[in-house]
Amino acid sequence: AQSVTQLDSQVPVFEEAPVELRCNYSSSVSVYLFWYVQYPNQGLQLLLKYLSGSTLVESINGFEAEFNKSQTSFHLRKPSVHISDTAEYFCAVRTTSGTYKYIFGTGTRLKVLA
Amino acid sequence: GAVVSQHPSWVICKSGTSVKIECRSLDFQATTMFWYRQFPKQSLMLMATSNEGSKATYEQGVEKDKFLINHASLTLSTLTVTSAHPEDSSFYICSALRGQGGPETQYFGPGTRLLVL
Numbered sequence: 001a002q003s004v005t006q007l008d009s010q011v012p013v014f015e016e017a018p019v020e021l022r023c024n025y026s027s028s029v030s031v032y033l034f035w036y037v038q039y040p041n042q043g044l045q046l047l048l049k050y051l052s053g054s055t056l057v058e059s060i061n062g063f064e065a066e067f068n069k070s071q072t073s074f075h076l077r078k079p080s081v082h083i084s085d086t087a088e089y090f091c092a093v094r095t096t097s098g099t100y101k102y103i104f105g106t107g108t109r110l111k112v113l114a
Numbered sequence: 115g116a117v118v119s120q121h122p123s124w125v126i127c128k129s130g131t132s133v134k135i136e137c138r139s140l141d142f143q144a145t146t147m148f149w150y151r152q153f154p155k156q157s158l159m160l161m162a163t164s165n166e167g168s169k170a171t172y173e174q175g176v177e178k179d180k181f182l183i184n185h186a187s188l189t190l191s192t193l194t195v196t197s198a199h200p201e202d203s204s205f206y207i208c209s210a211l212r213g214q215g216g217p218e219t220q221y222f223g224p225g226t227r228l229l230v231l
Contacts, residue, residue: 042225043225044158045222090157100220101163102160104158109155
């Protein structure tokens with residue numbers, strides 16, 4: 001079975017400061033990794049994903065995440081955050097074969113302060 | 115981009131009534147859709163996997179007779195909460211898979227907030 005751990009439930013950070021949201025996973029088989037963002041009262045939007053190839057993946061709005069197989073991590077980073085980045089961020093995994101079932105972490109609430 | 119809609123976005127009902135929530139993939143066909151439940155300030159809990167033309171696969175602990183799922187077409191899945199009670203109040207989110215057969219992408223609907231009085 002797979003599991004996802006997001007240790008930080010809340011991360012406050014000042015505007016224009018860097019941020020890292022941590023995600024660790026557990027799986028005995030290979031997985032795909034995802035980060036989703038959820039704004040208040042909305043569904044989830046895909047932020048970025050790692051399927052294969054380069055371990056560093058980037059989104060169009062400045063976020064990046066690095067897949068580290070040895071540490072089973074997929075931390076999300078942004079060098080300079082904006083007020084508009086305030087949201088809930090979910091890390092998720094699914095196995096590369098078998099069912100399409102996604103396992104989500106408990107989420108990290110990023111609050112960007114002015 | 116791919117769009118998934120849900121209807122209604124908000125519903126308030128009396129205890130004991132049934133509520134139907136629709137999930138539609140607007141610009142792509144989805145043989146697989148998922149239904150999630152999200153409690154306040156918590157993660158998404160997968161309730162069931164909906165496959166077009168076959169019975170839904172429910173996660174452990176989810177009552178099949180309570181949460182009826184019908185995947186009637188390649189663009190529509192419905193979740194019916196039967197005999198709803200206040201403890202069923204929650205945020206229900208569906209998603210649809212696009213691009214199966216390779217690395218697919220899961221697109222989420224905007225969610226339906228259910229309040230049972």
